[in-house]
Amino acid sequence: MMAxxxxxILPFGFQANGVSAGIKKKAKLDLAVFYSQVPAKAxxxxxxxxIPAAPLVISxxxxxxxxxxxxxIANSGNANCFTxxxxxxxxxxxxxxxxxxxxxxxxxxxxxxxxxxxxxxPIDKIQQAVPVLVKGLSKQGIDKAKKAIITTDTFxxxxxxxxxxxxxxxxxxxxxxxxxxxxxxxxxxxxxxxTDANITxxxxxxxxxxxxxxxxxxxxxxxCMSTNDSVMTLANGEACNxxxxxxxxxxxxxxxxxxxxxxxxxxxxxxxxxATKFIQVKVSxxxxxxxxxxxxxxIANSNLFKTAMFxxxxxxxxxxxxxxxxxxxxxxxxxxxxSHGSLKKKEILLSVSLNRGQSQAVIYTSDLSYEYVxxxxxxx
Amino acid sequence: MMAxxxxxILPFGFQANGVSAGIKKKAKLDLAVFYSQVPAKAxxxxxxxxIPAAPLVISxxxxxxxxxxxxxIANSGNANCFTxxxxxxxxxxxxxxxxxxxxxxxxxxxxxxxxxxxxxxPIDKIQQAVPVLVKGLSKQGIDKAKKAIITTDTFxxxxxxxxxxxxxxxxxxxxxxxxxxxxxxxxxxxxxxxTDANITxxxxxxxxxxxxxxxxxxxxxxxCMSTNDSVMTLANGEACNxxxxxxxxxxxxxxxxxxxxxxxxxxxxxxxxxATKFIQVKVSxxxxxxxxxxxxxxIANSNLFKTAMFxxxxxxxxxxxxxxxxxxxxxxxxxxxxSHGSLKKKEILLSVSLNRGQSQAVIYTSDLSYEYVxxxxxxx
Numbered sequence: 001m002m003a004x005x006x007x008x009i010l011p012f013g014f015q016a017n018g019v020s021a022g023i024k025k026k027a028k029l030d031l032a033v034f035y036s037q038v039p040a041k042a043x044x045x046x047x048x049x050x051i052p053a054a055p056l057v058i059s060x061x062x063x064x065x066x067x068x069x070x071x072x073i074a075n076s077g078n079a080n081c082f083t084x085x086x087x088x089x090x091x092x093x094x095x096x097x098x099x100x101x102x103x104x105x106x107x108x109x110x111x112x113x114x115x116x117x118x119x120x121x122p123i124d125k126i127q128q129a130v131p132v133l134v135k136g137l138s139k140q141g142i143d144k145a146k147k148a149i150i151t152t153d154t155f156x157x158x159x160x161x162x163x164x165x166x167x168x169x170x171x172x173x174x175x176x177x178x179x180x181x182x183x184x185x186x187x188x189x190x191x192x193x194x195t196d197a198n199i200t201x202x203x204x205x206x207x208x209x210x211x212x213x214x215x216x217x218x219x220x221x222x223x224c225m226s227t228n229d230s231v232m233t234l235a236n237g238e239a240c241n242x243x244x245x246x247x248x249x250x251x252x253x254x255x256x257x258x259x260x261x262x263x264x265x266x267x268x269x270x271x272x273x274x275a276t277k278f279i280q281v282k283v284s285x286x287x288x289x290x291x292x293x294x295x296x297x298x299i300a301n302s303n304l305f306k307t308a309m310f311x312x313x314x315x316x317x318x319x320x321x322x323x324x325x326x327x328x329x330x331x332x333x334x335x336x337x338x339s340h341g342s343l344k345k346k347e348i349l350l351s352v353s354l355n356r357g358q359s360q361a362v363i364y365t366s367d368l369s370y371e372y373v374x375x376x377x378x379x380x
Numbered sequence: 381m382m383a384x385x386x387x388x389i390l391p392f393g394f395q396a397n398g399v400s401a402g403i404k405k406k407a408k409l410d411l412a413v414f415y416s417q418v419p420a421k422a423x424x425x426x427x428x429x430x431i432p433a434a435p436l437v438i439s440x441x442x443x444x445x446x447x448x449x450x451x452x453i454a455n456s457g458n459a460n461c462f463t464x465x466x467x468x469x470x471x472x473x474x475x476x477x478x479x480x481x482x483x484x485x486x487x488x489x490x491x492x493x494x495x496x497x498x499x500x501x502p503i504d505k506i507q508q509a510v511p512v513l514v515k516g517l518s519k520q521g522i523d524k525a526k527k528a529i530i531t532t533d534t535f536x537x538x539x540x541x542x543x544x545x546x547x548x549x550x551x552x553x554x555x556x557x558x559x560x561x562x563x564x565x566x567x568x569x570x571x572x573x574x575t576d577a578n579i580t581x582x583x584x585x586x587x588x589x590x591x592x593x594x595x596x597x598x599x600x601x602x603x604c605m606s607t608n609d610s611v612m613t614l615a616n617g618e619a620c621n622x623x624x625x626x627x628x629x630x631x632x633x634x635x636x637x638x639x640x641x642x643x644x645x646x647x648x649x650x651x652x653x654x655a656t657k658f659i660q661v662k663v664s665x666x667x668x669x670x671x672x673x674x675x676x677x678x679i680a681n682s683n684l685f686k687t688a689m690f691x692x693x694x695x696x697x698x699x700x701x702x703x704x705x706x707x708x709x710x711x712x713x714x715x716x717x718x719s720h721g722s723l724k725k726k727e728i729l730l731s732v733s734l735n736r737g738q739s740q741a742v743i744y745t746s747d748l749s750y751e752y753v754x755x756x757x758x759x760x
Binding site: 336 | 428429430431432459461462464496497498605606607683687688690691693695697698699701702704705706707708709710711713714716748749750752753754757
């Protein structure tokens with residue numbers, strides 16, 4: 001039995017909060033904390049971008065050095081990326097300020113940032129805000145925290161999945177931000193997942209790998225891979241369920257985690273900058289999964305395809321054909337079958353069959369509108 | 381001595397013409413012929429798209445079967461792509477109609493098409509138009525021909541380069557069309573080049589390979605690889621120069637051909653759909669040319685970079701960093717140097733140094749504007 005709630009409900013033992021530290025203009029919420037009252041296991045996935053932001057460098061280091069985690073500090077409005085040695089010092093400082101206020105070890109704090117690249121963080125403002133941030137920690141604080149991590153998002157992405165393991169209920173709660181610079185490998189966003197599951201480190205790592213591959217790695221808005229993408233998961237064991245390892249109850253946990261991630265990923269696409277349509281590109285009849293995904297991404301990332309979808313243009317067929325051929329996969333024209341529902345609808349399923357094998361892949365994407373250009377030309 | 385004219389002046393022995401066959405709406409010019417009064421050698425480069433249009437399939441066949449060429453027939457308004465067996469028959473018919481009217485061998489005629497993908501050619505209209513097309517052949521006919529090959533172009537791309545070889549003057553004249561669906565491998569456009577050079581087949585092939593690599597393969601508008609891209613070159617020997625082979629006078633010929641191709645390629649970018657800026661992305665300090673080109677293309681194809689350029693936004697720095705990191709090249713943040721002139725200008729040089737080697741590459745691109753979305757949403 002699995003229950004899904006379209007709202008963030010923090011599991012046992014977690015608290016959160018969000019405040020305005022003055023990083024963004026206009027006193028918007030821009031600094032968030034997530035806290036586990038007991039030590040938690042952490043598992044994370046980061047961008048494959050070769051110039052990762054400072055908080056990713058620091059978080060990766062802490063994940064290597066440490067086994068038990070207590071909190072995450074995240075800011076929006078500034079990516080703390082391409083900020084050199086100062087940026088690294090600032091990311092450490094963020095962890096340090098929070099660790100002191102919470103009286104936990106510095107290395108038990110993970111750090112995340114999102115926003116404009118190449119600007120130095122106003123670290124003094126963050127330092128000043130941390131005590132207030134910590135003082136306000138509560139279960140309901142997740143509602144402020146989810147607002148404090150957004151940038152160009154027009155709505156919060158949040159989900160809670162609960163499922164039974166024997167006599168116990170395990171809860172998985174996720175929130176995400178992201179609306180542009182979204183491309184797989186891995187999805188270009190921040191996502192924080194909290195679960196009270198009692199689970200081994202290796203099972204948690206493996207489950208996150210599978211869940212991310214089948215969700216955030218299946219979406220693309222603009223094919224632009226971010227420097228700051230992070231999915232951070234904390235599992236604190238407070239559900240007191242029988243230990244989940246890679247054998248026992250693993251499938252049930254993966255299913256719930258994957259569902260949470262997929263729902264969040266779809267919300268990111270639905271909130272894509274300027275998007276008017278949600279498009280599911282399904283490529284079947286491929287020789288293998290990689291080939292199917294390559295073709296699906298070639299279509300989903302084609303600006304000409306995306307503008308045609310925005311216009312509900314019948315000319316879209318040619319653009320799909322061109323994108324399939326441009327993928328490099330050795331498709332034969334005579335084997336190619338393309339079908340789609342009404343282009344006027346808000347949600348569109350595009351089916352492409354290559355008729356050269358048995359594998360398939362699905363990619364979720366959006367159209368390309370005037371509004372995308374406007375948002376990205378004016379964002380500053 | 382090399383002389384460059386920003387106008388198409390057909391070399392000795394060539395004629396051309398353009399008419400309205402009724403393929404496009406509104407009686408626009410849409411059918412062109414290019415004719416060599418004596419047999420000419422041909423060398424061509426075609427798209428790497430795995431679903432090439434029918435005229436490419438037929439032209440490739442003729443190039444394999446035949447050594448001497450007399451003419452090219454090209455239409456706009458319909459790409460004759462994804463049109464199956466009918467499309468192949470129609471491409472053969474185009475060659476056949478022209479061959480009969482010119483009284484030359486069918487296989488000495490090359491065929492090119494550009495326009496909407498997935499629609500059957502109105503072949504009867506083409507058949508009816510061919511006699512008029514041929515009757516009007518003249519040196520000055522190039523001015524109609526260059527208009528008959530365009531689609532969303534706002535101006536004609538044309539160039540003539542002349543250079544001396546001993547006592548003789550060799551002339552190279554090129555025209556091109558292309559404004560969207562432009563990405564390297566190879567450049568997404570039609571380009572027709574006519575030269576009166578007396579040159580061996582192997583030298584002509586080698587020269588075109590080099591010239592295209594250094595011109596059309598260096599431009600990107602939207603990263604979308606077309607199904608119809610063709611560069612077709614005819615060399616008829618009428619300049620009566622001493623034979624150019626891969627040793628004798630090869631460099632002089634390549635230099636002139638490369639200049640012609642590069643000027644045409646730059647014009648394509650300047651006329652890019654909705655473009656307000658011409659951007660030269662120069663990546664240096666790479667380990668090898670391929671690496672430099674990979675990084676330059678990653679920047680030039682980034683929608684976020686292109687929208688920031690459209691807005692002359694100072695936020696562009698972060699987007700360049702993200703695109704460099706997304707290229708997959710193992711660049712170190714501390715080694716990365718980025719500089720550019722005023723973002724308000726119409727022509728911008730962006731210099732990126734990776735500081736990890738001695739190689740460099742230049743890619744030409746445009747910005748991404750509301751107008752791009754408008755043109756591509758409404759084109760039909």
